[in-house]
Amino acid sequence: MLAPEVEALPWAEQLVIDDQSYRAQLGYLFERSAFYREKLTAAAIASADAAGGLDGIARLPLTEKSELKATATAENPFGSHFCSDPSEIVRIYSTSGTTGTPSYLPLTSSDLENWITGSARSYAASGVVAGQRIVSTYNAAFERIGLCHVPVGTGNTERLLLAIELLRPEAAVLTPSYAAYLVESALEKGMDLRESSIESVLVAGEPGGGEAAFRAKLEEAWGARVTEAMGIGDIGPSLWGECEEQDGMHLGARGFVHPELIDPGTGEALELDDGAAGELVLTHLRHQAAPLLRFRTRDHVEVRTSPCPCGRTGPRVRCVGRTDDMLIVRGVNVFPSAVREVVSGFAPDVSGNVLVRPSAPGVKQEPPLAVSVELAQDASDDPLLAQAIRERIRAVLVVQTQVELVPWGSLQRSEYKSKLLER
Numbered sequence: 001m002l003a004p005e006v007e008a009l010p011w012a013e014q015l016v017i018d019d020q021s022y023r024a025q026l027g028y029l030f031e032r033s034a035f036y037r038e039k040l041t042a043a044a045i046a047s048a049d050a051a052g053g054l055d056g057i058a059r060l061p062l063t064e065k066s067e068l069k070a071t072a073t074a075e076n077p078f079g080s081h082f083c084s085d086p087s088e089i090v091r092i093y094s095t096s097g098t099t100g101t102p103s104y105l106p107l108t109s110s111d112l113e114n115w116i117t118g119s120a121r122s123y124a125a126s127g128v129v130a131g132q133r134i135v136s137t138y139n140a141a142f143e144r145i146g147l148c149h150v151p152v153g154t155g156n157t158e159r160l161l162l163a164i165e166l167l168r169p170e171a172a173v174l175t176p177s178y179a180a181y182l183v184e185s186a187l188e189k190g191m192d193l194r195e196s197s198i199e200s201v202l203v204a205g206e207p208g209g210g211e212a213a214f215r216a217k218l219e220e221a222w223g224a225r226v227t228e229a230m231g232i233g234d235i236g237p238s239l240w241g242e243c244e245e246q247d248g249m250h251l252g253a254r255g256f257v258h259p260e261l262i263d264p265g266t267g268e269a270l271e272l273d274d275g276a277a278g279e280l281v282l283t284h285l286r287h288q289a290a291p292l293l294r295f296r297t298r299d300h301v302e303v304r305t306s307p308c309p310c311g312r313t314g315p316r317v318r319c320v321g322r323t324d325d326m327l328i329v330r331g332v333n334v335f336p337s338a339v340r341e342v343v344s345g346f347a348p349d350v351s352g353n354v355l356v357r358p359s360a361p362g363v364k365q366e367p368p369l370a371v372s373v374e375l376a377q378d379a380s381d382d383p384l385l386a387q388a389i390r391e392r393i394r395a396v397l398v399v400q401t402q403v404e405l406v407p408w409g410s411l412q413r414s415e416y417k418s419k420l421l422e423r
């Protein structure tokens, strides 16, 4: 543990500290954030005192990404939740999002420091230690852990494989899609990643790393342990990280961010109880530049609260999918990533690539739901296999599907994030 005095603190004590930070953050929002002053006043909460502490946070309105974007102007590209003086900003990140125009995320030096601290804890949970080398396709706080960071740009597979071969890093950080893609690319070049120096693969950037079958496939192909990490662009690049127990991600950014769970349909708050599932909502506790209150992450997670043998405390989460990708088939919530997880159980007959093809626009669908399942490289079309997959999906996810087996290589591979849903 990078900071045992923080990471192993009983969660109830963490919440006492967080309550103080939260009250101070609310005061700051009322003082500096035009966006939240207006939003909270409209919700009949006229002051920080009226909002109260963390135990009353569920009474406050949720924040949607679209609301923030709507307030960005040419004069203030950050949006009206920007609280600092521009001269205090030391870094500006941008996220592409799905709608095209980027969101800009300003950070003060204090924000950056907190961001690095939380990020370092969440990556260190995976077991990587000072003195090792880590190759990655993006920037993160690896130096804080004492790792030697080898950044390699996105989409440069040749260079990444060469870095693994020549620099012999112990760890790699990738999206799960890219980790799967690299296995195929390496094999085409006659390189077996199982023989490489990589002992740990840290996956982040999209759901999938926590899916048992998908993880097992990656671990087998890389000959390495696979752990998952998760960030949310508007809140922090890496907030959660899985430990070597591989049973859900710990909140590395504890003390800086407060997690909540809601029902994505009604917005109603849910308890962070063991086994609970819903959309993750996050609140900044000590943020200066553009703090967010009850921000809807659109990530659908499952909660674990059983004690973790690693000693880290607090609720853990496993990301099941994006709320935006969720379909409702005759009243049953279905995530394309969950379909992939069930299908991956049919390896080695299938490649693990799937595409869910809803027939109607919108969330609500009539069964059967069309699913294309890609066969493994040497497998041939087998009606019995399609039937077995259909039955397993029905048993596990309680949804009727129409499974179409498609040849190896016909579904799109991604060097970044997989598209599991076709609209």
Ligand SMILES: [Zn+2]
Binding pocket: 243, 244, 245, 250, 308, 309, 310, 311, 312
């Ligand atoms: Zn743990």
